[in-house]
Amino acid sequence: MSSKIMKLAIIGAGRIAAVHAAAAAADPRIQLKYVADIRREAADALADAHGAVYAKTDAIFADDDVDAVLIASSTATHADFLEQCARSGKALLCEKPIALDLARTRAAIDVLKQHPVTCALGFNRRHDPQFSALKQAVVDGRIGQLETLTIISRDPAPPPIDYIKGSGGLFFDMMIHDFDIARWLFDEPIATVSAFGSVMIDPAIGEAGDIDTAMVVLTTASGRLCHIQNSRRTAFGYDQRIEAFGSEGMLQAVNETETRLRHTGEAGQLDEPPQYFFLERYRVAYGRELGDLYDAWSTGSAPKATQEDGYEALRLAEAATRSLMESRMVSMDEIG
């Protein structure tokens, strides 16, 4: 089996980039060629560790030998780099979001329409083995017709207040992943969004104009229902669960722990707490994103998540924000 080799450049040399670089090195089908970063030293170190070299982004886009680019730089740069990939004909995997607002995202998507390349969006959870297996089981009809979804998604601790101020709010910063999961599993447009929220964890979050605890109900055109629940603080780590209920049964994706070791003592039978946060919980998922890009690039198929998925998740965040502010159900028709 002599697979085609995909030559890859990574823009960014932070934590997520390092995870992707190790995945590239371990995958015989991918050759990591360049690492770019505004911090030259970080780029060099990551390149060295896996037999690649440093390059400036312009050089990367100019090098015809580069097949694909992974955009793992800061959010503000995503849309520009995405457009440069499109214009230079390179496949790409862009960490989410493309941009924080609908207009900039739509503009970038328009460039992709004019210069079509394989564009994968880093909705990492779609690559999680457990969530993927859940999706597949739904597709395979193992629960008959899917009727309701319940998505619990809780962070271990709130981000700094300054981060919250620039984040666009809980629905854009946190629940956006859950909106994407709901769309992905229903495989049907969302019709209405009803959002409820409170400040129960830190009054400073409220003073910054945001909430820290939220519940949302989505309805679809065909009448299916989805409940999403978010909290910014969880005493026991990162709480990430999905329950899909259907006419013939139920599927449950449950929390992952570092190991399954079980301790029984006077207090009872203790399983380990969930893994602490997304880097631990979705490590395998991050490792699989590049494989998905490879598959899409080499076969011409669609990646698991695309630019349009990014856009639609943003629209749901917009709708939820409006619903919360106006204390009413918002129809997706209202959202541009």
Add this chain to the structure above:
Amino acid sequence: MSSKIMKLAIIGAGRIAAVHAAAAAADPRIQLKYVADIRREAADALADAHGAVYAKTDAIFADDDVDAVLIASSTATHADFLEQCARSGKALLCEKPIALDLARTRAAIDVLKQHPVTCALGFNRRHDPQFSALKQAVVDGRIGQLETLTIISRDPAPPPIDYIKGSGGLFFDMMIHDFDIARWLFDEPIATVSAFGSVMIDPAIGEAGDIDTAMVVLTTASGRLCHIQNSRRTAFGYDQRIEAFGSEGMLQAVNETETRLRHTGEAGQLDEPPQYFFLERYRVAYGRELGDLYDAWSTGSAPKATQEDGYEALRLAEAATRSLMESRMVSMDEIG
């Protein structure tokens, strides 16, 4: 230990009455004296089985030797028998609901105000060992401040359409138990109710003016949130779960199975399905209701659930019905 003996009469000789009668027989502190039923034969059989005798209801209320009455007759008779208990000075345990509408319920409660007796309402779930332990753990602060509740409550199969037509609808007939659980655990008034519903199981249910699948979000004055989810049909039995999330952790009440025997075969590790329906799932809870009445009767303390709890749950059902019909959030201030 020479406890006071409580002499009991049971009105009704159906399935629930039989469960209560066996519980009375097994409890050394309770003596089952009479069984009444419009079906004389059924009353005789149940009385015989536990050393009691048949009596007409009038005779029961007239007998000063009867300390307490268990009302397990048909719903339409509850309010009248409750008032007769009050007027004849007998403690009582009334199966829920007192009545299907707020006005009749309020009238019965008024009689109890004029003739105060110990009145326990049969919200059986409050007596469930697992739910009781959850409540106690919340009270004990084991999860810090309670912030959100998630209540999943699904029946194995829809009732006959004729039953549905007279039931008052899903919120009155089914979710009323979940409303009570939410009130009981929050221990704080509910502020708003937002209801969502669909017909996904049987179009005939929709034609009867009801829904078969529902999601509700409750908010409290202090900003806490509760999600309730109901389905009229569950492929795997009776799905009864509660998740209480707080500042320091989470409590989960999970489904009960007939036994914990586990089978591992080619398909995986299989635990038994949940118990089929309420008679199995809440058998122990039914058995404890009389013990709670005994405690309240012998010490003068309040039972776990009272007539006011029945009234408040009805108000929430009313609010949910209005919310669904008008597609809007309903404030509890609107409900008389």
Add this chain to the structure above:
Amino acid sequence: MSSKIMKLAIIGAGRIAAVHAAAAAADPRIQLKYVADIRREAADALADAHGAVYAKTDAIFADDDVDAVLIASSTATHADFLEQCARSGKALLCEKPIALDLARTRAAIDVLKQHPVTCALGFNRRHDPQFSALKQAVVDGRIGQLETLTIISRDPAPPPIDYIKGSGGLFFDMMIHDFDIARWLFDEPIATVSAFGSVMIDPAIGEAGDIDTAMVVLTTASGRLCHIQNSRRTAFGYDQRIEAFGSEGMLQAVNETETRLRHTGEAGQLDEPPQYFFLERYRVAYGRELGDLYDAWSTGSAPKATQEDGYEALRLAEAATRSLMESRMVSMDEIG
């Protein structure tokens, strides 16, 4: 359905007798008539609680209206009362053991041969819902051919040293239940016994000539293997598990807890510890023993455990004791 009523006398008024008395009261098919005990007051109290009266044992055996006797008095009296039941033609349920030695047990069994009556032996675990379901699943072929058994059986804390001195040792006092379970599940004679033991919990147990931790391997004639493990002290309560492995799968009976409530906090996900000891763990099983006696008495079928099962378990305890003392595998042919 007019079942035949079984009129019952209970000899003994201790904790186990009280459990049986409540079970009798709750069962419409059984009428508790007499309670006997050398402590008159205890007998009166238990009789009063369930509508029965005190009687001397001679009166019980002389009363033709008594159908069945439950022997729950002290161990030293079991064999005599059992023989009196046989001679007076009464069905009986005898708490285990019939006697502590093979000879006295054999003599009692001989009396039963001359005066055949329904004789159930109180191997309570055979009546446990989970173990019964495991047995049934084996019989139903759900794991194909049963090949190996692993029985873990650990007490919460050692009994007083004085008790240990008179107990006949761990194999007679504690593992005898596990020997019975192995025989019951294999449904085939045991061929050899190899026992291993240590004193790891309390040196005083060793000074009393006993062990506190034991492993045994049993083989059957057809080559099946069974491992039994006992400890006299468990930090987390009463550890009672069975694993049956077969050609097509595995069955596992796991520990029972007071409730299934689950708490997740910083330390992880905590399930309740196992129920503390046999009175809690096998409460349901004790409650079912009388039902089994009723079934055997009313239909003439064999009870789930008989006098011969008691005898065979004693033989295995004898073999294990010999194996440990002589550090060798003992063939059951050696045991009289």
Add this chain to the structure above:
Amino acid sequence: MSSKIMKLAIIGAGRIAAVHAAAAAADPRIQLKYVADIRREAADALADAHGAVYAKTDAIFADDDVDAVLIASSTATHADFLEQCARSGKALLCEKPIALDLARTRAAIDVLKQHPVTCALGFNRRHDPQFSALKQAVVDGRIGQLETLTIISRDPAPPPIDYIKGSGGLFFDMMIHDFDIARWLFDEPIATVSAFGSVMIDPAIGEAGDIDTAMVVLTTASGRLCHIQNSRRTAFGYDQRIEAFGSEGMLQAVNETETRLRHTGEAGQLDEPPQYFFLERYRVAYGRELGDLYDAWSTGSAPKATQEDGYEALRLAEAATRSLMESRMVSMDEIG
């Protein structure tokens, strides 16, 4: 952090070698330089996939730039390559066993004594995250004093009869891993071995002079007890569990599944079956073996498993074989 880079050669290009090569590529501290194999094509392919080149073993041992060698060739070549590593001063990780007999193993160990190099032995299970966590918890005293071990280890299906004929038998081929786990966890010499076995799966295994189902009891000098159970066929995959019981609690290592996705349907709640066999179950462990070699090489510490651990596990297999054949407890003093 500029760690020292370890330059590595891999001898062998089979499945295990490929797992190690990917681990080396993903680890920034390790540089894979050469791959050797008698099948030149396989070596080339594996080398290409991770930026290494093919080399003959002689060239590897002659190259002073090679720091470490991973021996993943066929068993018969292990001892020779190990000795060459020692003589050429290279750290090594040798897949188990060094050799199938005690004498050849002892000879290789003697060469290591004369030419000391870091020698890690591939007892992969010691590197399993769950088993490692269990070991650490025992060391940390989380169960007080360790008293008993129960090791269940079952293969999905028997190997071909020809393989069995050359394998040395179940104790050498299969249970040797469990002997190592017992030694590792007890951290104390084993005193006696008692083995029991049957042919229940395939008569051909018996005709080949082997057994397919086994139970062993080990005792230590201080009186601790260990039960090991092996089967050559498991309907549900690879059954790999450890239970450590101590004075203050219990630790349980349980089976791993591909994902934790749970399906609940009419039959009950279904978790996935255990991963099928060692390549899946111990994939992470294989990936960690090289990291352990790196740590030992770079710091001069001892690897998690050494040549002596290999020798001692062989002695236990020898003792078990003798115990089974002679139907008696064998003292480890008897084994040379």
